[in-house]
Amino acid sequence: MAKKVLKFGGTSVGTIDRILHVANIIKKEHEANNEIIAVVSAMSGKTNDLIQQSKKISDNFNKRELDVLLSSGEQVTCALLAGALTELGLKCKSWLNWQIPILTEGENLNARIINMSILKINEFLSQKGIVIIPGFQGISRDGDVTTIGRGGSDATAVAIAKIFNSDTCEIYTDVDGVYSTDPNKIPVAKKIEKISYDEMLELSSLGAKVMQPSAVQTAMMYNIPLEVKSTFTNRKGTKIFNQDNNIDYTKSVTGVAYSKDDAKITILSVADKPGVAANIFEPLSKNQINVDMVIQNISSDLRTTDITFTIKRDDVAKTINILENNRNIKYDDINYNDKVSKVSIVGAGMVSTPGVTYKMFRSLADENINILAISTSEIKLSVIINEDDTLKAVKKLHTIFELD
Amino acid sequence: MAKKVLKFGGTSVGTIDRILHVANIIKKEHEANNEIIAVVSAMSGKTNDLIQQSKKISDNFNKRELDVLLSSGEQVTCALLAGALTELGLKCKSWLNWQIPILTEGENLNARIINMSILKINEFLSQKGIVIIPGFQGISRDGDVTTIGRGGSDATAVAIAKIFNSDTCEIYTDVDGVYSTDPNKIPVAKKIEKISYDEMLELSSLGAKVMQPSAVQTAMMYNIPLEVKSTFTNRKGTKIFNQDNNIDYTKSVTGVAYSKDDAKITILSVADKPGVAANIFEPLSKNQINVDMVIQNISSDLRTTDITFTIKRDDVAKTINILENNRNIKYDDINYNDKVSKVSIVGAGMVSTPGVTYKMFRSLADENINILAISTSEIKLSVIINEDDTLKAVKKLHTIFELD
Numbered sequence: 001m002a003k004k005v006l007k008f009g010g011t012s013v014g015t016i017d018r019i020l021h022v023a024n025i026i027k028k029e030h031e032a033n034n035e036i037i038a039v040v041s042a043m044s045g046k047t048n049d050l051i052q053q054s055k056k057i058s059d060n061f062n063k064r065e066l067d068v069l070l071s072s073g074e075q076v077t078c079a080l081l082a083g084a085l086t087e088l089g090l091k092c093k094s095w096l097n098w099q100i101p102i103l104t105e106g107e108n109l110n111a112r113i114i115n116m117s118i119l120k121i122n123e124f125l126s127q128k129g130i131v132i133i134p135g136f137q138g139i140s141r142d143g144d145v146t147t148i149g150r151g152g153s154d155a156t157a158v159a160i161a162k163i164f165n166s167d168t169c170e171i172y173t174d175v176d177g178v179y180s181t182d183p184n185k186i187p188v189a190k191k192i193e194k195i196s197y198d199e200m201l202e203l204s205s206l207g208a209k210v211m212q213p214s215a216v217q218t219a220m221m222y223n224i225p226l227e228v229k230s231t232f233t234n235r236k237g238t239k240i241f242n243q244d245n246n247i248d249y250t251k252s253v254t255g256v257a258y259s260k261d262d263a264k265i266t267i268l269s270v271a272d273k274p275g276v277a278a279n280i281f282e283p284l285s286k287n288q289i290n291v292d293m294v295i296q297n298i299s300s301d302l303r304t305t306d307i308t309f310t311i312k313r314d315d316v317a318k319t320i321n322i323l324e325n326n327r328n329i330k331y332d333d334i335n336y337n338d339k340v341s342k343v344s345i346v347g348a349g350m351v352s353t354p355g356v357t358y359k360m361f362r363s364l365a366d367e368n369i370n371i372l373a374i375s376t377s378e379i380k381l382s383v384i385i386n387e388d389d390t391l392k393a394v395k396k397l398h399t400i401f402e403l404d
Numbered sequence: 405m406a407k408k409v410l411k412f413g414g415t416s417v418g419t420i421d422r423i424l425h426v427a428n429i430i431k432k433e434h435e436a437n438n439e440i441i442a443v444v445s446a447m448s449g450k451t452n453d454l455i456q457q458s459k460k461i462s463d464n465f466n467k468r469e470l471d472v473l474l475s476s477g478e479q480v481t482c483a484l485l486a487g488a489l490t491e492l493g494l495k496c497k498s499w500l501n502w503q504i505p506i507l508t509e510g511e512n513l514n515a516r517i518i519n520m521s522i523l524k525i526n527e528f529l530s531q532k533g534i535v536i537i538p539g540f541q542g543i544s545r546d547g548d549v550t551t552i553g554r555g556g557s558d559a560t561a562v563a564i565a566k567i568f569n570s571d572t573c574e575i576y577t578d579v580d581g582v583y584s585t586d587p588n589k590i591p592v593a594k595k596i597e598k599i600s601y602d603e604m605l606e607l608s609s610l611g612a613k614v615m616q617p618s619a620v621q622t623a624m625m626y627n628i629p630l631e632v633k634s635t636f637t638n639r640k641g642t643k644i645f646n647q648d649n650n651i652d653y654t655k656s657v658t659g660v661a662y663s664k665d666d667a668k669i670t671i672l673s674v675a676d677k678p679g680v681a682a683n684i685f686e687p688l689s690k691n692q693i694n695v696d697m698v699i700q701n702i703s704s705d706l707r708t709t710d711i712t713f714t715i716k717r718d719d720v721a722k723t724i725n726i727l728e729n730n731r732n733i734k735y736d737d738i739n740y741n742d743k744v745s746k747v748s749i750v751g752a753g754m755v756s757t758p759g760v761t762y763k764m765f766r767s768l769a770d771e772n773i774n775i776l777a778i779s780t781s782e783i784k785l786s787v788i789i790n791e792d793d794t795l796k797a798v799k800k801l802h803t804i805f806e807l808d
Binding site: 016019020050053054056057058061062064065066068069071072075076078079080082083084086087093094096098099143145 | 420423424454457458462465466468469470472473475476482483484486487488490497498500502503547549
């Protein structure tokens with residue numbers, strides 16, 4: 001007998017038929033003598049519908065009330081799934097954000113789960129009851145409804161797995177696991193059986209949108225074993241572990257990720273003195289501009305330097321405007337390229353495998369792909385290239401690192 | 405300055421444009437220096453959609469969870485209306501069933517509001533805040549979500565008017581008041597300016613579905629002045645008062661109501677002994693069959709009697725089955741007519757006006773309409789007739805009692 005948290009995403013509960021299917025998955029797990037806590041998302045499309053309705057009223061909709069609005073979506077799924085489980089003859093009960101309660105802190109639309117009461121739910125589990133909990137939401141200390149950001153149902157599932165000390169947390173979704181690259185674009189992409197939290201984080205934050213990155217991070221912090229699997233097939237999923245356990249390091253590179261809609265900005269000949277980076281990036285952060293890679297070249301003249309960074313394409317105009325009005329920095333010029341993408345190879349084994357870096361640069365050169373910027377970490381190597389070269393680069397790297 | 409409860413029904417908040425319109429009505433009332441508590445229904449069609457979804461899962465959907473499901477509808481309206489009021493620059497806040505809380509007792513899907521906390525809401529009102537509350541729902545002492553039956557938002561509004569001691573309770577709906585009969589079928593129907601609770605009750609329970617009867621009853625018990633008015637016109641509505649105040653008794657009859665889909669069942673030669681009526685009706689009630697009129701004729705032979713009663717047409721087969729399997733009653737035969745309707749004249753002045761009864765029977769006879777059963781109360785006179793004669797009867801009575 002294990003205590004399991006099973007999380008079902010929006011497409012997994014997108015229609016009544018799918019909810020009935022999910023009820024059967026839960027039934028099987030229950031009959032295998034497991035204690036089940038199911039965490040559910042809103043039916044697919046629902047959250048977007050509600051946001052659309054709010055936008056018809058205001059582009060700057062009252063945030064407190066937007067959380068009241070959006071949280072209704074998961075409530076509906078909870079009730080429908082509970083009804084479906086009852087129909088299968090199972091004992092079950094939905095517990096809403098305020099009934100548990102799921103206590104959060106932080107602002108509306110972007111809260112974090114900090115605690116929840118476990119006594120009553122554990123009692124119900126011990127009586128063979130199946131517990132159903134809405135993802136994505138909680139309440140504040142003041143008793144307001146809060147939500148925890150898009151994709152937040154993953155974070156709810158992991159928080160519940162942690163707080164209830166569950167044996168495993170299974171993320172049921174519409175793909176059957178984590179792939180070595182995007183299987184829709186690169187048909188030779190292969191499913192990864194086991195992956196470390198670190199690698200998963202690098203892959204997910206780089207556009208392999210299987211799980212919400214902050215949920216993976218929480219799982220890593222508390223060493224909660226995750227499994228990503230498909231609601232619609234019986235195939236094995238991808239297990240996400242601590243790096244030390246059972247990971248196959250015979251391959252140096254686990255996956256190739258890429259992001260779209262990036263832009264690169266370079267500030268030329270910035271006066272190179274302490275605090276200059278802070279002076280540049282603080283106003284950007286205050287204006288909610290998310291800076292991804294930052295590369296600072298060594299100054300040639302010891303007094304000035306060039307700073308390059310990447311942002312989302314939509315933020316280019318706003319960013320340049322902020323830079324031009326920033327009186328705390330001096331520079332010669334600003335240039336930008338808003339047609340770039342980032343391609344990364346990820347692998348926990350990279351650090352112990354010599355030549356990975358060289359191999360990547362050589363293979364891109366062989367394809368005549370110009371590298372505009374480079375950034376590296378322990379388990380990741382990213383390059384910025386022209387957007388048009390993205391798929392060519394991903395295919396080449398996937399092949400060269402024996403992932404096909 | 406007055407404290408006002410304004411209730412907006414499903415069609416009044418049926419689209420985003422209508423919600424914006426409702427926000428403007430509230431703004432006007434607020435600018436007239438009133439303290440406003442708005443009670444809202446689910447957007448029209450929403451509750452039926454949710455019920456349809458539940459029926460795809462089970463015809464006998466888990467009742468606790470059905471309440472969780474259905475209560476989401478009003479939550480959505482609350483949030484959207486609060487967003488719309490914010491956009492108009494007004495201070496406002498939605499308070500959900502559990503945030504107030506609205507305490508109910510009784511079973512799921514059919515609970516009754518028994519109390520709610522007023523301190524925080526009164527404080528917010530005194531700070532010029534507009535309060536938005538979902539109709540139709542509450543929570544139980546155990547902290548489960550409950551709903552209070554279809555049309556229950558009216559009951560919520562009246563309960564709030566009572567508990568918050570408001571000066572008035574205004575029911576905004578898609579008709580502009582209570583009419584002397586159905587204006588859609590009888591074009592000469594006239595809007596009633598003032599009506600007593602009793603008359604309103606008789607009219608509403610007889611099919612003039614402007615307000616939920618139990619809400620009118622509560623208003624009567626606590627003497628809460630009601631006003632039914634249109635969300636879509638600026639026309640005056642219908643005020644509903646205590647019978648003693650300001651009602652115009654120059655007309656003996658206030659309105660002509662009728663119900664459709666009725667059926668009449670007669671049990672012939674029932675053994676006439678104490679307890680026979682109880683023996684007949686108790687099993688019907690236990691099977692959720694709603695019996696409307698009951699007429700027991702004087703026995704001709706002092707040992708047997710005929711009992712006639714009316715029910716909804718859909719219940720005929722079930723009712724006859726229950727009667728035939730009822731071993732506690734003896735009778736000669738059962739017959740039924742499932743093509744009947746009930747036509748009633750209602751008026752608080754009837755009791756003091758001689759000849760109303762005679763006038764009704766005579767005018768129906770003039771139209772060759774056969775009366776199948778008769779039932780009377782202080783302020784109402786109902787006849788069962790063949791369904792085909794319904795509109796002819798209503799028109800005739802409307803004219804004869806000078807309501808055109």
